[in-house]
Amino acid sequence: MLRPGQPSHPGLSLLLSRLAAMPIESLRRRALDAERDLLERGITFTVYSDATAIDRILPFDLIPRVLTPPEWHQIETGVVQRVRALNMFLHDIYHGQKIIKDGIIPAALVLGNDAYCQAMVGFTPPLGTYVHVCGTDIVRDDSGQFLVLEDNARTPSGVAYVVENRHMTARVLSDLMTGLSVRGVDEYGLRLHNAMVDIAPAGVSNPQVVLLSPGIFNSAYFEHVFLAREMGIPLVEGRDLTVEDGRVWMRTTAGLAPVHTIYRRLNDDFLDPAVFNPDSMLGVRGLIDAWKRGTVSIANAIGTGVADDKAVYAYMPRIIRYYLSEEPILPNVDTRICAEPDALAYTLEHLHELVVKPVAESGGYGLIIGPHATKAELADFRARLKADPDNYISQPTLKLSVSPTLTDTGVAPRHIDLRPFAITGRDTWVLPGGLTRVALREGTLVVNSSQGGGSKDTWVLA
Amino acid sequence: MGAGMSDDVLPRHGAHLIARHAEAMLWLARYMERIECLARLLDVTNTFARDEDDTRNWLSILRINGDQEAFYARHAEANLANVAAFYILDGENPTSVQSAMAAGRENARTLRAIISTEMWLQINVFHSRIRGLTAADLLPDHFAGVCSMLKEGAQAHTGVTEGTFYRDQAWHFYMLGRYLERADQTTRLLDTRFNAMAPRLDAGDGAIDAGQWNTLLRAAAGYHAYRRVHPNGYQPKEVAGFLLVNTAFPRSVGLNLAQLEWHLSQLRTRYNLRGGMAALERVDHLNSTLTQKTVSDLVDRRLSPFLDWLQREIAGMHGDIVEGFCGG
Structure with missing residues (x-):
């Protein structure tokens, strides 16, 4: 938690002394409480490779990961910068393609990319925003430098854990938080809803926003539920929607009702059998056509996968310089x-x-x-x-930073990463903190939840 | 309802209910109600129906659900161990507690963005408790406790729902499901008993088996209320009237019809929904048919065909609601 040269913060010292004063038995008891709570609440993550159980809880490590104000400032401004560049890049590659003509990035990498979507060429989504929700995976090396590992510009997941982890900390470790000024995470749903209203088709005064999910068997279904509740909107599946007269409608108990913005958690390929995978049972026929007519807005836009491609990632520093004439605030890993x-x-x-x-x-x-x-x-x-x-x-291979983690043998260092979430409608807003994933097995570097990683509450000190 | 509330004309923004969710609401309520009814029936049969003919008593549960064939495909004899295994543990049996809970939870999962967090939590915990049951829990020394646990779990669901579920459209659909199931369960219960007793009645025996009436009323959770209303003993037409027409007994068909009517009317007047017409007409028709006079007249000439008709009407009402509100 403390590293050489890190500026001290009174909250950090207080937290450390409180943690040090907590007997290991107390921590274990609280961890058990947390685990039982997660099970009972069914806060689960589906793992496709495990056929025996569709539900598995994402392990929660109760010792929070802490970011000081200057650390957070760098991450926040760096993420905002990156999202701006991603949106400009996407607009460019679907319009004038100047970045290719100027020789910054090879045409094959962009135009030949599986995620490059012909249907997007020449189309501008409302406000020119393509990536409305972005999850930026960030690690820290042994020199304390934050590095971007990858961008997630399609349908990034994990934000529900950020909020649920905070609630869990408040439940089982409230005495650790008392008197500390930790920035809140509860306004995510409100912010996301506001952004979805921002991008709604012009002239709609009270837009109907829905969350489009693949359904209860999807690995992130718990998060879809969470977000629909936090945004106060219907959680729909493709079969609940229909396109008539170039507009999208949902099937309600009162008949068809208009839909204006769709926050979709369905991959491009499944969205519209008329344009993409003709076998998709999850999507809505005619959706893309309605979108291009401007009668409905879709977030994230289609074809954003080019921007978070692992090969395009290598060009991100150059992409940022090209569009913004700025140095990247968050550097890439040398790729x-x-x-x-x-x-x-x-x-x-x-x-x-x-x-x-x-x-x-x-x-x-x-x-x-x-x-x-x-x-x-x-x-x-x-x-x-x-x-x-x-x-x-x-x-x-990076020497990834570690964070104190409760293990079978006591509190021990484990590798961590960070995925902050940025919402972009008219402006970009970054949820303070983000999802800290932790590799629970000693020495392991892989923190993915599908590979046995867990997560931690992430505190941004005010 | 105060006069001011009717100004709140719906649907308004945010108040739309997805048709598929309305149907899932009906089913969630029905499955949870089913668990309670089944647990009570098993408990009562185990406790009070221990007369000379044990098999007949356990068989009556199978008849209620029309499960004789499915049961005998798996078990040789109708006794506590087999019937309890069939109705509590057997996930292959669609009418078991295990299946109802799995289906109930799946509906709850679909509805998780709509139902309260506490409803979900309770369902989730109840579900894992039911999944954890084993054959050892069905042994005579554990069985009563398991029945209580099941009943209480289902009742806790009802209570949590009453106390935490926001009462918008979705709630009305939930309540429709609950009352449909209660009406259906009571009709089934009555049907098996009247079938079982029909020969004696036809024989004009008159020697009513008090123990059996007793068990029937207990299985419907109506024994003490019935004693209070009819302290002089059992008359078939009075028992049938109590379970079918009485408007104060929570599980009588009459009371449940009144509740169904109220919720359907609310959907029409408060939410301006047009889908309930067919169901309302059916309620009207049932109400005018289901009187103490009809019941008294029918008891002498076999109630069973009438109960069959009632069951079909109740199933028809579920169909009306799905078709009217959920697009078929």
Whole structure:
């Protein structure tokens, strides 16, 4: 929690002394309370690979992760800057494509990208906003520098845990918080609703916003419920919506009622069988057409996946400089694109010390962490990499920052990351803190919830 | 309802109810109500129906749900161990507590953005308790306790709902489901008993088996209320009237029809919804048919066909509501 050279903060010292005074038995008792509470409330995360249980709780570590005001300031301004650049980039690649013409980024990487959506060419969504909700994954290296690991500009999840974790802390560790000024996280739903109203079609005075979910079996269904409640809007599935006369309607007990903004938690491919996957049972036929007519707004926009592609990520510092004429406030992790011959050669040579990730996967699947891999795994991966270099990027293995975490053997350091959430309607607002994920197993670097990670409450001190 | 509240003309923004959710509301209420009824019936059968013919008593539960065939496909004999396993543990049996709870929770999950947090919490905890039941819990020394746990869990759901569920459209659909289920369960209960006793009545025996009436009324949670209303003993037409026509007994068909009518009217007047017409007409018709006179007349000439008709009407009303409000 404290690192050399970190500016002290009275709240941090108070927190540390309180924690130190808490017997380990007390912490364990509270952790058990928290775990039971999570189970009873069914705050669960579905893991696709585990067929035996569709529900599993995301483990909660009760020792909060703390960010001081200057630390948060850098993250907040850095995220706002990044979201601005992402939105400008998306507008550009679906219009004049100046960034390609100016030779900043290879055309193939953008136009040949699986996530590049022809239906978006020439179309401008309301306010020019594409990425209304952005989750930026940030880590910290051994020098204390924050680094962006990846952008999540499609349908990022996890924000419900931010709020629920805070409630959990308040429930089981209220004595730790007493008298400390921690910035609140409760206004997320309100802010998101306001942004959805911002982007609603012009001329609608009291827009109907809905949350479009794939349904109760989706891994993030709990979050969809959470957000629908926090926003006070109906939680709908594709079958509840229909398009008639170029407008979107929902089937209610009073018949069809108009829908003006859709916060969708359904991937592009499933949104509209008329445009994308014709087999999708989850989407709404004619939705994209209605959107392009301007009778309904959709957040996030379609085709934003180009911007959070792992290969495009490598260009983000240049993208920020290009559109904003500013230096990135949050730097990238030093990233090599294996599609480039030099980078591939370097990666193959240093495989044992690098992290190599497929660009098309998420959730920590299919990656290799060189220093932790066996000789056989390295050889196997080398072959895969050579066979399809375009599919991979490589990064140095970072000495990730750690946070005190309650483990079977007492309080011990565990690796963490951070995903702040930014909402953009007319302006961009960043929820103070974000989701801190923690690798619960000793030495593990992978914090993804689908790979056994847990989460912590994240305190931004005022 | 105060006069001022009628100015609050709905639907307004934010007050729309997704049709699919309205239907899920009906089912959530029905499944939870079903658990309570089934638990009470098992408990009462176990406690009070221990006369010379044990099999007949356990068989009557199977008849209520029309489950004889499904039961005998799995079990050789109708006794406590088998019937309890069939109705409490058996997830393959769609009429078991296990199945009702799973289906109830799935509906609650669909409705989680609408129902109160405390409703969800209670359902979730109750669900895991039911899932954790094993054959050992059904042994004679545990069985009564398990029945109590099930009944209390379902009643806790009812109480939490009463105390925390916001009373907008969704609540009305929930209540419709509850009253439909209660009316249905009471009709079924009465039907099996009248079937079982029909030969004796036809024989003009007159020697009414007090124990059986007793059990029937207890299974409907109406024993003490009935004693208070009819302290002089059991008359078939009075028992049938109590369960069908009485407007003060919470599980009588008559009272439940009145409640259904009220909620349907609320949906029309307060929310300006047009979908309840067919259901309301059916309530009207049932109300005019279901009088003490009808019941007294029918008791002599077999009540059973009338009860069958009632059950079909109640199922028809569920259909009317789904079709009228949820687009079929």
